[in-house]
Amino acid sequence: MLVQFEKVSLNYGENHPVLTDxxxxxxxxxxxxxxxxxxAGKSSLLRLMCCAEKPNTGRVFLFGHDTSHVARKDxxxxxxxxxxxxxxxxxxxHLTAMENAALPLRLVGTxxxxxxxxxxxxxxxxxxxxxxDALPAELSGGEQQRVAIARAVxxxxxxxxxxxxxxxxxxETAIKLxxxxxxxxxxxxxxxxxxxxxxxxxxxxxxALRLKNGHLTSLAAKAA
Amino acid sequence: MAxxxxxxxxxxxxxxxxWFFVALVGIMVYVATFATAAEATLSAITLTWxxxxxxxxxxxxxxxxxxxxxxxxxxxRQTLAIxxxxxxxxxxxxxPDDEAARLLKPWISQPELLKAxxxxxxxxxxxxxxxxxxxxxxxxxxxxxxxxxxxxxxxAWLADMNHLVNGLALMAGLMILxxxxxxIIAVSLICRAIMATEHDTIALLxxxxxxxxxxAKTFQYHARRLAGRxxxxxxxxxxxxxxxxxxxLRRFADPAxxxxxxxxxxxxxxxxxPLAAIAMAALSARLSALKLLRSMP
Numbered sequence: 334m335l336v337q338f339e340k341v342s343l344n345y346g347e348n349h350p351v352l353t354d355x356x357x358x359x360x361x362x363x364x365x366x367x368x369x370x371x372x373a374g375k376s377s378l379l380r381l382m383c384c385a386e387k388p389n390t391g392r393v394f395l396f397g398h399d400t401s402h403v404a405r406k407d408x409x410x411x412x413x414x415x416x417x418x419x420x421x422x423x424x425x426x427h428l429t430a431m432e433n434a435a436l437p438l439r440l441v442g443t444x445x446x447x448x449x450x451x452x453x454x455x456x457x458x459x460x461x462x463x464x465x466d467a468l469p470a471e472l473s474g475g476e477q478q479r480v481a482i483a484r485a486v487x488x489x490x491x492x493x494x495x496x497x498x499x500x501x502x503x504x505e506t507a508i509k510l511x512x513x514x515x516x517x518x519x520x521x522x523x524x525x526x527x528x529x530x531x532x533x534x535x536x537x538x539x540x541a542l543r544l545k546n547g548h549l550t551s552l553a554a555k556a557a
Numbered sequence: 558m559a560x561x562x563x564x565x566x567x568x569x570x571x572x573x574x575x576w577f578f579v580a581l582v583g584i585m586v587y588v589a590t591f592a593t594a595a596e597a598t599l600s601a602i603t604l605t606w607x608x609x610x611x612x613x614x615x616x617x618x619x620x621x622x623x624x625x626x627x628x629x630x631x632x633x634r635q636t637l638a639i640x641x642x643x644x645x646x647x648x649x650x651x652x653p654d655d656e657a658a659r660l661l662k663p664w665i666s667q668p669e670l671l672k673a674x675x676x677x678x679x680x681x682x683x684x685x686x687x688x689x690x691x692x693x694x695x696x697x698x699x700x701x702x703x704x705x706x707x708x709x710x711x712x713a714w715l716a717d718m719n720h721l722v723n724g725l726a727l728m729a730g731l732m733i734l735x736x737x738x739x740x741i742i743a744v745s746l747i748c749r750a751i752m753a754t755e756h757d758t759i760a761l762l763x764x765x766x767x768x769x770x771x772x773a774k775t776f777q778y779h780a781r782r783l784a785g786r787x788x789x790x791x792x793x794x795x796x797x798x799x800x801x802x803x804x805x806l807r808r809f810a811d812p813a814x815x816x817x818x819x820x821x822x823x824x825x826x827x828x829x830x831p832l833a834a835i836a837m838a839a840l841s842a843r844l845s846a847l848k849l850l851r852s853m854p
Contacts, residue, residue, distance in 0.1 A: 386854060405851070432561065432563075436560075440762075440771060
């Protein structure tokens with residue numbers, strides 16, 4: 334199983350439930366949308382999936398590991414199997430496109446020749462072959478998101494989480510980015526993509542987890 | 558596992574506290590290097606005095622105005638006889654009058670005045686090694702010759718001098734300790750400030766799989782780099798100050814006082830100061846960063 338949530342609840346403060354009694358299980362290798370209106374809890378659900386947050390109650394399993402019982406020293410190993418793309422890109426402003434995209438490989442001490450070759454190929458694949466040395470401020474929103482996608486998949490993760498990846502780009506770029514995610518999925522990476530853009534969800538016809546006011550209203554596993 | 562060191566470079570470069578840290582390390586190294594060098598110099602000087610006079614006593618036989626009772630020459634003769642009869646005394650050396658006059662010359666510069674004054678007779682006495690003979694015991698024995706004979710024990714004022722040097726060394730140590738504590742606090746504050754401003758970057762690094770140690774090592778690298786530059790400046794300024802001090806010391810004091818100084822040892826001990834400051838800054842940065850990172854998810 335890729336991800337499994339068992340009776341998961343998350344609160345910010347005592348009287349602010351964000352997610353309530355979430356139960357679902359997603360098999361490996363799928364492509365899933367995570368939909369719902371703004372404030373439904375999509376980002377919080379993704380944060381639980383990338384171990385950036387711990388649930389107040391319930392259990393989250395990633396690749397078979399119960400994340401609430403994983404020792405802190407083992408967390409990086411689990412996180413390296415997950416690629417994350419954010420709505421606001423989160424590129425490091427003083428690093429070039431190449432340096433940003435190569436960060437996950439440098440973290441694991443990969444050979445420098447391989448880093449240069451593989452990152453260059455990946456950036457060429459996302460259409461940024463001529464912007465390798467550009468700083469994030471010199472790139473458009475769509476280009477920055479492509480760098481962020483390259484960074485998320487550079488170390489070939491098992492699962493790619495994308496939180497409103499098209500939120501800061503125009504519709505045309507959004508469709509191109511969705512095609513990019515679809516191609517990654519076809520290459521074997523499971524994709525979970527959070528979006529509130531219902532038109533895109535319908536256009537790509539993938540199973541979806543729907544959230545409303547912190548409750549899961551339909552299950553992707555069933556839909557799949 | 559290695560995180561590019563440049564990830565937090567701008568944060569350290571533009572963090573105002575970094576300048577405070579640089580200034581602090583510079584001052585700390587300056588003070589500590591200066592204190593170490595001064596302490597080493599004072600210790601060497603005390604050692605010179607120590608080895609020269611610690612076993613000596615000086616007998617002062619005041620001049621008598623009325624020589625009818627017992628002439629000064631007789632008082633000296635009897636004193637010498639008692640001194641030479643003591644088994645604990647190795648050497649008895651009466652100080653010649655011209656030597657006494659030479660010693661008084663800086664205070665009484667006019668030769669005719671010096672001749673007019675009745676000078677006391679001084680006798681240097683060297684005790685045998687391991688002797689328990691004290692100034693008081695000897696003075697008791699000399700009372701039979703004259704009540705006004707005074708025995709001066711050099712070990713007593715040397716002990717006072719040693720206390721002074723030890724006190725200065727302790728004060729230098731406390732100053733080093735105080736600045737070291739301030740340095741650790743400053744490093745901790747800088748780490749906190751940078752953790753706060755770079756919270757999103759650190760959260761991102763965690764999410765992409767960086768472990769705490771890899772992030773803490775970049776903090777250690779930047780602290781070491783900043784401390785290295787500051788230490789260099791503080792160290793060079795301290796060496797210049799010590800050089801000036803030694804120059805004046807040689808000019809106004811007897812250069813022989815500085816002869817037994819172990820220059821290589823002094824250089825080694827002052828070199829430890831900047832290296833210790835750099836190591837302390839780097840280690841504090843790493844430990845502070847690790848502590849703060851562990852409080853993050």
